[in-house]
Amino acid sequence: MIGAKTALPxxxxxxxxxxxxxxxxxxPGIRPSEALKHVRYEIRGRLARRALELERQGYEIISLNIGxxxxxxxxxxETMRLAMIExxxxxxxxxxxxxxxxxxEAVVMQQQERGIGGVTAEEVFIGNxxxxxxxxxxxxxxxxxxxxxxPSPDYPLWTAAVxxxxxxxxxxPCRPAQGFVPDxxxxxxxxxxxxxxxxxxxxxxxxxxxxxxxxLEALARLAEQHGLVVFSDEIxxxxxxxxxxxxxxxxxxxxxxxxxxxxxxxxYRACGYRAGWAVFSGRVHAAAEYLDALELLASLRLCSxxxxxxxxxxxxxxxxxxxxxxxxxxxxxxxxAVILEAVRRSRYLTLAPPAGAMYAFVGVDEASxxxxxxxxxxxxxxxxxHVLVAPGVSFNVPYRNHFRITNLPDAxxxxxxxxxxxxxLGAYASGERRAGGAGADNxxxxxxxxxxxx
Ligand code: PLP
Numbered sequence: 001m002i003g004a005k006t007a008l009p010x011x012x013x014x015x016x017x018x019x020x021x022x023x024x025x026x027x028p029g030i031r032p033s034e035a036l037k038h039v040r041y042e043i044r045g046r047l048a049r050r051a052l053e054l055e056r057q058g059y060e061i062i063s064l065n066i067g068x069x070x071x072x073x074x075x076x077x078e079t080m081r082l083a084m085i086e087x088x089x090x091x092x093x094x095x096x097x098x099x100x101x102x103x104x105e106a107v108v109m110q111q112q113e114r115g116i117g118g119v120t121a122e123e124v125f126i127g128n129x130x131x132x133x134x135x136x137x138x139x140x141x142x143x144x145x146x147x148x149x150x151p152s153p154d155y156p157l158w159t160a161a162v163x164x165x166x167x168x169x170x171x172x173p174c175r176p177a178q179g180f181v182p183d184x185x186x187x188x189x190x191x192x193x194x195x196x197x198x199x200x201x202x203x204x205x206x207x208x209x210x211x212x213x214x215x216l217e218a219l220a221r222l223a224e225q226h227g228l229v230v231f232s233d234e235i236x237x238x239x240x241x242x243x244x245x246x247x248x249x250x251x252x253x254x255x256x257x258x259x260x261x262x263x264x265x266x267x268y269r270a271c272g273y274r275a276g277w278a279v280f281s282g283r284v285h286a287a288a289e290y291l292d293a294l295e296l297l298a299s300l301r302l303c304s305x306x307x308x309x310x311x312x313x314x315x316x317x318x319x320x321x322x323x324x325x326x327x328x329x330x331x332x333x334x335x336x337a338v339i340l341e342a343v344r345r346s347r348y349l350t351l352a353p354p355a356g357a358m359y360a361f362v363g364v365d366e367a368s369x370x371x372x373x374x375x376x377x378x379x380x381x382x383x384x385x386h387v388l389v390a391p392g393v394s395f396n397v398p399y400r401n402h403f404r405i406t407n408l409p410d411a412x413x414x415x416x417x418x419x420x421x422x423x424x425l426g427a428y429a430s431g432e433r434r435a436g437g438a439g440a441d442n443x444x445x446x447x448x449x450x451x452x453x454x
Contacts, residue, residue: 039160042394047378051388062417063388064405067205067358069269072408074331076270077321080311084273087310095306097298099126099277103312107277110316111260116250116281123280125294126312128304130235130263130276135161137259137278140294141196141229142167149190149198151182153361153395153402155205155233170195171396176363179352180207184218191222197229198222200249203236206395206404207361208354210244213252220252229290230258235276236357238267238322241333244355250281257290258282264308266358267322268315273308332358335407335414342418348425358408361392364401369428374400377424385420 043065051061063071070076084091098104104124111119127133138148138161148162152171162169172187174180187198200219203210223230232249240246250260263276280291325332339360343351350363364372374391381387392402407414 035164035166038163041156041160043156043390045394047382047388047391050379051382054382054386059386061382061386061388062409062413064409064417065388065390067266067406067408068271069266069358069408070272072410074269074325074408076264076268076273076311077315079314079318080264080268080270083314084307084311088307091306091310093306095303095309097295097301097303098122098124099304100306100309103275103277103309106313106316107279111250111279111281114248114251116248118284119279119281123284123291125278125298126304126309127276127278127298128274129265129271130233130261130278131157132274132301132304133261133276133278134158134231134233135165136294136297137231137261138162138167138197139165140290140297141165145194146196147192147194148196149187149228150396151199151201151204153180153206153392153397154199155201156395158199158201158231158233159396167196168194169396174204174207174209176350176352176361176402180204180209180361181211181215182219184215184222187219188222191226191228195226195228197231199231199233201233202249203234203239203244203246203356205236205357206359206390206392207352208357208359209352210240210246210356213245213247216247216249217252220249220254223253224255227256229287230256230282232258232260234260234262235266237262238320239326239332239358240356241326241336242355246356250279253282256283257287264311264315267320268311270308270311270315273311274305275308275312277312331410332407334411335409336360338411338414339405339407339418342415342422346418346422346425348422348429354407359404359406361395361402361404364403364425366401369425372401372428374403377428378403381421381424385424387417387420 048065051063055061101121103126104121107124108119108121125133127136134157142165144166146167147170148167149172150158150162150169151174153174159169170190172182172190174182198219230249230253234248237246248260250258258281260279261276264273265271324330327333336354340353343349343362348365348368350365351360354360366372374393378389378391381389390404393400395404
């Protein structure tokens with residue numbers, strides 16, 4: 001069981017290894033900060049570096065490890081580019097630490113349209129992507145040993161940022177068998193006097209789960225009852241499929257502080273712009289000191305990328321082109337359908353169908369593929385089939401039979417990917433290749449090739 005006292009599996013890939021290895025001279029004695037000891041971000045870790053190396057050798061790698069829409073040909077809406085170009089001259093100087101007023105006001109209006117009252121531009125902070133705001137909002141809150149409830153699986157920056165900011169991530173399970181939806185009663189049992197906050201990622205990365213209203217309501221009541229700050233990461237807010245209802249957490253949280261985080265990276269396919277926002281609602285009046293601390297941190301980094309902020313108002317108003325991408329016939333819808341179909345036909349794969357976001361967290365049936373190991377599988381898939389996926393263990397789960405794939409590529413590419421996955425799993429299942437890595441010649445040689453580069 002996952003919980004406060006359950007250790008997550010050690011990821012041998014990440015700990016204590018040097019990034020720069022072959023032939024590179026490293027000065028002895030320059031040690032990195034102790035604070036990084038337990039911090040990991042495997043999505044851009046060793047496998048990704050190996051993929052780059054293979055590409056440099058001339059291999060064509062299908063990289064499905066990162067949710068980068070541009071890498072798959074999806075463009076930022078033209079109007080956003082125009083808005084940015086039009087305002088370039090105004091983007092030359094620093095702006096206010098919380099961001100430019102039109103961007104913050106656009107976020108306020110989106111909140112109002114969603115029925116979230118009492119929010120003004122004062123409660124909006126624009127950051128260099130949601131990533132920066134995850135760090136700042138936690139840094140302003142946490143003291144040594146404070147606990148934060150984080151989903152498992154999670155988007156691993158949340159766990160990393162809690163750890164980096166001296167807190168302790170307490171993972172609450174979102175199990176495959178429950179469609180990756182958390183159980184509020186189970187979460188309640190993880191709360192201690194040190195618990196300060198709960199992180200909710202909805203729609204979820206990596207699972208694509210979209211949480212039912214009743215579950216979110218129960219989580220809101222739990223947070224209110226224990227005075228927890230709610231961090232609701234809603235960066236995939238408009239990416240839902242087949243009528244799944246996205247419920248903004250801020251519509252449900254009234255009696256404690258709620259931070260909603262979102263941005264331009266996914267829905268607006270502009271992750272290179274680095275623009276995101278945190279908007280505070282609920283018991284804002286009781287959080288004045290916290291918001292002052294956050295503003296201090298925002299001031300220390302002066303401001304976020306001003307150019308991109310000029311695209312926010314244009315993005316949030318008017319036509320929302322994401323709707324065409326997620327509707328039948330749209331790119332994301334059709335690619336997701338390929339994943340569902342491939343899993344349905346597979347002899348080895350299982351999946352709780354994603355209702356939102358742009359990922360599937362695919363399981364491998366361990367009865368059909370004994371000794372399956374997600375990291376070894378990801379390594380073999382890369383070395384032998386030239387496909388890069390993120391092994392499930394990258395997302396802070398205690399089990400080892402999942403991998404994450406994105407539905408950003410076109411349907412044809414995904415069909416090809418799943419046929420290669422099926423081939424590899426078929427070889428594992430037939431004993432031609434051992435799923436655990438040790439034994440079969442080709443796996444060993446792949447592994448040693450891999451190791452020799454590190
Ligand atoms: N939160 C979640 C759930 C994500 O999946 C990502 C990126 O993949 C981020 C935050 C980071 O987004 P940004 O590009 O705005 O920093």
